[in-house]
Amino acid sequence: MTRFSFGAATSDSERMHSTMPTASYPKPPINLEFPSFGETKETSDVVEFVERCENFLTLRHMSDTELVAILNAVLSGPARSWWLAERNKVHNWGEFKKAFLGAFLPTDYLTEVEKQLKAMIQGSEQCIGDFAYDYRALCLKWKADLPEEEVVRRILNNCNASLAGSLRGAVHTVEQLVKVGSLVERDLNSKRDCWAKVNQIKANEKGKKNPTARYVNTSKPLSGPTQHLALVQSTTPPLLQVVLGVCGKQVEAILDTGSTFTLMQCQLWEALAGPGEPMRHFNRTFVLADGKTQTSEGRVPITYEWHGMMWTVDTYVMADKQLAFPLILGLDFLGQAGVRLNVGEKNYELFIHFSASHLEDHYGASRKSKLSMCIWLCP
Known part of the structure; x- marks a missing residue:
């Protein structure tokens, strides 16, 4: 080796000062x-x-x-x-x-780096700063001259969806993304912790009111198939179950705020797809609610019809055994459709923007009407 x-070289002035009665330590x-x-x-x-x-x-x-x-x-x-x-x-x-x-370097090195970029998503315990800097470093290995705006766009596409929704359009550099994103991330965590405390207090008060309530012994393993998502269980609240139109058929789905993306079982996709309907093979890694890492079999843009409106959402097709429900509508669908869940009131609100011509054609409203939003309250 x-x-x-x-x-450091010693200048004349430093040698002069070295004769003075002051402490001096060599570097x-x-x-x-x-x-x-x-x-x-x-x-x-x-x-x-x-x-x-x-x-x-x-x-x-x-x-x-x-x-x-x-x-x-x-x-x-x-x-x-x-x-x-x-x-x-x-x-x-x-x-x-x-x-x-x-x-x-192997000839397919850049291709492998590009695949890593597509599969790299923010972990549940990973802060936005660590993810953004790691993702940027990998981007620059792929293309050293990649514009920063493109790097920011790619980071927002692969980070936490709820966080990306607050940052998209508001930040233009990686430094801004990390600075503002850390503040938003802290607020989201504080909100989550606050609701956890509120729920704990309510649970304690409920326990005091019902001192004779019986508790289930969970020390023994439960029989039956493993449930991969916490929201899918035998007593799923009606609020989380909805029926919507897909490819001309009525399909039951659940609204899952814990899922970043919309997921579908492969069996359901095969039943909905027509003969020769293509599915883009897209391997993306997901961490499901049971803590296990699973990989999608493909990604398909699917149009969903709900309450007379239509939304097209990229849907990831998973193996049947990986999902406990055929169709899970994640935050990408909820955000695009403008759904707001009211758990306490056991309903949801669907915000739909209408043009003046739509209001006149369907509701008899004047074109001069200022009404541009309709709220559906669904039990």
Whole structure:
């Protein structure tokens, strides 16, 4: 391993001050080791070697002659054999980086990075700052000249949907996204904690009013199939179950605020799809309510008809055993349709914007009417 040591030079003025009766402590030297590269078959090692070299050159400037000379000492194994044949063609760091990556990175490296970007989503315990910076780093590995606006758009598409809805259109840089997103994320967590405390207080008060209530012993495992979503159980509240039109058929679904995306069992999709209906194979990883990670089989844009209105939502098709209900309408559908759940009143509100011509044709309202929103209260 090649080492370099350098310290701060002492000027004349500093030597003059050193004669004064004040305490003086010498600065320790900075020890740098030029990265080495040997026998490896991992793509990550190739990229890491280049990044470490660039970090080294940022702290310790080297001339082109010095750089070419030091590479003779730090490369070993197949990399050294390659270098001995190519070194006469390399005269600076830029030429070495391009030739080195071309020789040791697989040809489908950028394709693999792009797949990682599509599959990378914000974890349930991951803060928006950590996710945004990790996602940006992967974006720049894929395309170093990717515009920041595009990076921000991709981050919002793959982060928590409730968080993205508050940030989309309001932030334009990654720094703004992290700064504002952290504040919104903190507010969402505070709201969740507040409601958890309220529910706990209500549960305690209910327990005091019914001291003879019997409790179920959960120490023994429950029999029957495993339920993958907490909202799907034998006593599902009527509020969460709705009927809507899909491909000309009436389909039962549940409204699930705990699901970021709309999910459908493969069996239901096959029943709805016509002969030869294509399904785009799209492997996306989901963490379901049982804590297990599952992968979708495809993604299909499906048009849903509900209360006389139609919405087209990208629906992820999952294996039947992975979902406990055939169709789950997630936050993407709820947000697009403008659904507001009133759990306490056991109803939901559906906000629909109508044009003046629509009001006149269907409700006899004047075109001069200022009414532009209709609220449906559904028991």
